[in-house]
Amino acid sequence: MNITRENIDELNAVLKIDIAKEDYTEKVQKVLKDYRKSANIPGFRKGHVPMGLVQKQYGKAILVDEVNKLLQENLQKYLTEEKLDVLGNPLPKDQGDLNWESDDYSFEFELGLAPKFEVDLKPKKAIKNYKIIVDDEMIENQIKTIQKQFGKLTNKQEVAAGDEVSGSFVNEEEGFEKKTTFEVDKLKGKANTSAFVGAKVDDVVTISTKGLFKEAGDYRSFLGLSEEEAKEKNLEVSFKIEEVNNRVAADLDQDLFDKLYGPGVISSVTELKEKIKEEGEGQFKQQSDQQLLNDVTEALIENTEFDLPAEFLKKWIQRSGEKELTVEQAEEEYARSEKGLRYQLIEGKVIADNKLQITFEEIKAFAKEMIKAQMAQYGQTDPADEELEGIAARILSNQDEVKRLSEQLMNKKLLDFFKENVKLEEKEVTFDTFVKEVYN
Structure with a gap:
């Protein structure tokens, strides 16, 4: 077997692999002998089929298979030994109909070679390395969230600012329904807020999905739609108020601190x-x-x-x-x-x-x-x-x-x-x- 490489340029090459009869004959004959032992051909006892008949029936398929195995094995071996850094996989060149009646075969493969380059880790313009800080406003907002989370719910009959309402957004024509609970203060605009404030349990409020909430993430949480979908659909939805609750904020005391971080880990608001x-x-x-x-x-x-x-x-x-x-x-x-x-x-x-x-x-x-x-x-x-x-x-x-x-x-x-x-x-x-x- 002979393998030669022609470099077309720095990024492309062609490998030519020449396979001679002596490269594959022994392997082909071994497989044929194994086939003869197990071949089940009418008119002959198992293991006694004439080799000529086995050769005629299976010879070409075995030859093709063994040559291809030899080809792939030596192709990969060559790439490894030559330490060629190739991109993708070698592509066989179209050589028309290969004459398998011949004794010797030639195959060509196109190679894509990895480029040579250097990496400059010192760009002229420095890259920003952000350090994100938690400012006082974010801390105060988080404390309020914690107080609400651990606060007590008081059931009510009428909605007021700051209350939580439970129910379902519904549009029957579109087959849309989303059961949810949200704070009235999360609604955007006076018109939406006014539609809920003063309403009572079992009342039905009608509003539009477009421009319904202040924060983009709230659309997905409470409506089941993205802000863009809510704007594009602009559905008119009804909301039947099933429950109203007012959440009384928890006190910032040792009991709350222990619930948050375990007994005695922190002991003050600071x-x-x-x-x-x-x-x-x-x-x-x-x-x-x-x-x-x-x-x-x-x-x-x-x-x-x-x-x-x-x-x-x-x-x-x-x-x-x-x-x-x-x-x-x-x-x-x-x-x-x-x-x-x-x-x-x-x-x-x-x-x-x-x-x-x-x-x-x-x-x-x-x-x-x-x-x-x-x-x-x-x-x-x-x-x-x-x-x-x-x-x-x-x-x-x-x-x-x-x-x-x-x-x-x-x-x-x-x-x-x-x-x-x-x-x-x-x-x-x-x-x-x-x-x-x-x-x-």
Whole structure:
């Protein structure tokens, strides 16, 4: 067998694999002998079928199968030994009808080669690293929410501002019905609020879904529609008031503090505020870290220039699926996936150049820390290492879980690396400012 490579350019090559008769004869003959032992052909005892008949009936199929096995095995071996960094998979060139009556065969494969490039981790413009703070207004709002959550409900017959009403939004023509409970203060506009204030249990209020609530998230929570859907449909809905309750806020006393954090953990409003700030900023850190990872990704893609074997990749996309795509469909798919492919190459180089690869032991340790954190949420603050090992072993026996944990750990490694090596500019913002800057 002989394998030769012709480099068309830096990103494209053609492999030619020549297979001679002596490369496959022994394997083909062995399979034919095995077939002869088990062949069940009328007129002959099992194991006594003439080899010529076995050859005639099965010879070509076995030849094709063995040559293809030999081809794939040596193709992959060559790519590994030559350390060729290829994109996609080798594509067999169309060679017309191959003459299987011949003794020797030649096959050609197109290769798309990964580009050579360097990654500049020091962009001219620093990347914003948001630090989201919990301001006094957010703390006060959270305290009010806690007081309501742990407060006492008083049943009423008539709706007043600040009350909670229960019932169902209904539009019979559209077949729309949503049972819900919401605070009157969450309604948007004087007209909507006035429709409820003063109404009594069993009264029916008629309103429109468009512009019904102050906050976008409340549409989904209380109406079952997004804000855009509620605006677009603009349904006229009836709401029969089934129950009215006034929630009396809980006192900010030791009893409430103990319910929130356990006996004696905090003992004053000042400590409660500090705790809320600490927890809130801890939660916001996940969002700011994810945004930093997104921003660094975008910057690296924008600032790292290299060419791709585009025509090869389009052809590979066209042929690689269960169903072959049209040229136009392959073009569209390539356009959608090019950016992601570029980042995969950049990320792979950053990982390789900086030895950020992860080991199974690191994955196991990461899994145990996650298990420990989850157990702490349920009051198990000091689990035995044997217990953690057992749970981790069960999780890591699932390949999908291993893949998921590996991706999370690699993201963490990359994030830590970027924080140390990329030019960043820390910006302290409130959550509202963060949302405006990032999502608007």
